[in-house]
Amino acid sequence: MKNNLIAALLLCCSLLCFKIGYAQTPGANSPDLAATTAIQKFNNTIGKQSWLYNGPVYDLGKRVIQGNPNFLDTALADKQGSVVYYGFLYKDVPLTYDIRNDMxxxxxxxxxxxxCLINGMVSEFTIFSHRFIRLNPDTTSNKVIKPGFYDEVYNGKLQVLVKPTKFIHVARGVMxxxxxxxxxxxxxLKKNGIYHAIASEGDMLDILADHKKELKKYIRDNRIKFKEGPADVMFMLAAYYDKITN
Structure with missing residues (x-):
C-alpha cells in the first residue's frame, strides 16, 4: 500500500515538476505554484524517505578551533531556508552554509x-535573505572564478557575485x-559572459570603462565609498550602469 502511494506521488511530482523556474515568484494560480505544492505534499507524506534526505554525514572532526566555519557565524542549522535540490524546490528547511568547506x-x-547536501545537486538556496547559486564554470578557459556557491547580489545585464569564505588561522608556539x-x-563582476575579480572601485570602473565618466559622477554625487560595503556598492553601480545603457 505504502509503495503504491509513493509511486503515485512520484508520478504526480514528475508530471507537475518537470522543470521549476528558479528565479521567478509563482502567481496564485501558476503551474509553478502547483508544482511546489505537490512537492511539499509529497515530502510531508513520504517523511524520512524524501529525496531531500540524501547526502554524506557532516563531520568536522575533533580539532578544537575558535568560532565556526559558517556563513554569518550562525549556529548549525538554526535558520529555515529554501533549497532547490535535484531540481525540486524545498521550503522551510533548516540550513547552515559552511563557507570554509563550501557545503x-x-x-x-x-x-x-x-x-551535507550533494553540491552538484544543489542549484540554488536562500538563507538570511541571501540567494546563493551554484556555478560550474569551465575551469580550462576560466581562471578567475571556481566552481562553487556564490551569493548573487545582482543579475541584469551585469551580474554581481560575492564569495564569502573562511580559513583556519593556525596558532604558532605554545603561548x-x-x-x-x-x-x-x-x-x-560578470560582463558579456566574462567574469572579473573586483578588489576596488577602480577595478569595477575599468571593466565598465564605456561609461566610466557617468559612473564616477554617480559615485561623487552619492558619496559612495567602496570599502564601506563592497557588495552594496557593486549592486548600486551595476544597477546604474544597466539603467544608463538601456
Missing part, C-alpha cells in the same frame, strides 16, 4: 543528525592563542 548542511528528520576561523570575501 550546505542540514539535519535529518530526527532534527539531530547532520548531513599563541588557539587556532581560529578567519573570514575572507571575494567579489566578482
Amino acid at each position: 550546505l548542511v542540514t539535519t535529518l528528520y530526527d532534527d539531530v543528525s547532520r548531513y 599563541s592563542p588557539d587556532d581560529y576561523y578567519e573570514s575572507k570575501t571575494y567579489y566578482y
Whole structure:
C-alpha cells in the first residue's frame, strides 16, 4: 500500500515538476505554484524517505578551533531556508552554509543528525535573505572564478557575485592563542559572459570603462565609498550602469 502511494506521488511530482523556474515568484494560480505544492505534499507524506534526505554525514572532526566555519557565524542549522535540490524546490528547511568547506548542511528528520547536501545537486538556496547559486564554470578557459556557491547580489545585464569564505588561522608556539576561523570575501563582476575579480572601485570602473565618466559622477554625487560595503556598492553601480545603457 505504502509503495503504491509513493509511486503515485512520484508520478504526480514528475508530471507537475518537470522543470521549476528558479528565479521567478509563482502567481496564485501558476503551474509553478502547483508544482511546489505537490512537492511539499509529497515530502510531508513520504517523511524520512524524501529525496531531500540524501547526502554524506557532516563531520568536522575533533580539532578544537575558535568560532565556526559558517556563513554569518550562525549556529548549525538554526535558520529555515529554501533549497532547490535535484531540481525540486524545498521550503522551510533548516540550513547552515559552511563557507570554509563550501557545503550546505542540514539535519535529518530526527532534527539531530547532520548531513551535507550533494553540491552538484544543489542549484540554488536562500538563507538570511541571501540567494546563493551554484556555478560550474569551465575551469580550462576560466581562471578567475571556481566552481562553487556564490551569493548573487545582482543579475541584469551585469551580474554581481560575492564569495564569502573562511580559513583556519593556525596558532604558532605554545603561548599563541588557539587556532581560529578567519573570514575572507571575494567579489566578482560578470560582463558579456566574462567574469572579473573586483578588489576596488577602480577595478569595477575599468571593466565598465564605456561609461566610466557617468559612473564616477554617480559615485561623487552619492558619496559612495567602496570599502564601506563592497557588495552594496557593486549592486548600486551595476544597477546604474544597466539603467544608463538601456
